[in-house]
Amino acid sequence: MGRIHDQKYHHGMEMREPHNYNLQSATCETRKRRQKHKSALLTGKCRQHVSPFFLGYIIAIAMAIRFLVMVGIWAAVFMNSLVIQGVSFPSLESYCGPCPKNWICYKNSCYQFSNDSKNWYQSKASCQSQNSSLLRIYNKADQDFLKLVKSYHWMGLEQIPENRSWRWEDGSVLSPDQISMVEMQNGTCAVYASSFKGYTENCLTPNTYICMQRPVRGLSKTQ
Template identity: 35%
Template sequence: MAISQITLWKLISGAFGLICLLLMATLGILLKNSYTKQSIQPTFSPGSMTELQEVADCCSCPEKWIGHQCNCFISNEIKTWNESFHFCASHNSSLLQLRNRDELHFMNSTQSFYWIGLSYSEEHGAWLWEDGSSLNQDLFLSTETLNPKFCITYNPRHTILDELCEHKNYYICKKLT
């Protein structure tokens, strides 16, 4: 009788072990699917930017692009302003054109500066975005000290700097979905 009880307990414990494994696998799959569907508010370094992607009802970004508020962004390399401009154009996007101060609040943790699509127009005597629209003067503290012959970098903590366009920086392309 003792041998049959041991065998019975082994069968019962084996069945419970198998059930536990199946439940853990199911939970892992559910958690993975749940995690990829929720909005991500990243804190990241420039190198990890492309690994993050927000998926929302209104937008779906290409692979390795970061989505935020129905816009898609990317910046995983360091390039000159001209190289950045051409890279964005080749991906049906443009260098970032900021409309408001909170547009990139999800990037506030980064210390890096990024090329944006702001340049000085000699013809208009003003700083203009790539699409020809004028810069909202409330967006940055001052553009008066910027050198019109340089290109503009932006730090998501709302700071802009002028730099030689030949310097290499990260960049932000923006693609409306």
């Protein structure tokens, strides 16, 4: 009887052990599946964060930085262009005719911005000694760079006392479409400031001045 009991006991143990093994295997498989599921969820979240808005955001920032760098470069180039008497000019690449040395050539006219201050009569004489005249406005479109002028300069306008009309040095009458006159002080001469506006000024007041010259064919640029 004892042997029979032992055989049943061992037989029962043999039946239980595979069952326990199967349970452990199933548990391990379940854990693995859960881990894979969590990994898949995490991967999916990461992918959602990375694409597509995040990538678009990064690209937009990169483009903005590149744009700012280009703007900075062009601004530096512009600021390093010719600056005379508070006037900043764009780079004048095209050749528009022979001008004296250190003069500005713009749309077939030559300009010189003085560094010294003189009265109107002295300024006029200084320009004439250089085969030029004080600034004259012929056409706003052809002289558009003069809008950038920031300080006062004598120009070639003088008021005729008899009829209070304004005339250029060559005797031609000022046209309303050339420049607008603003009464500032008692005087019969005019200074140019900016935006095609002239201001009355006492002719004996010292001011800087602008000489202007129409290029003559054959004139040396190194004069």
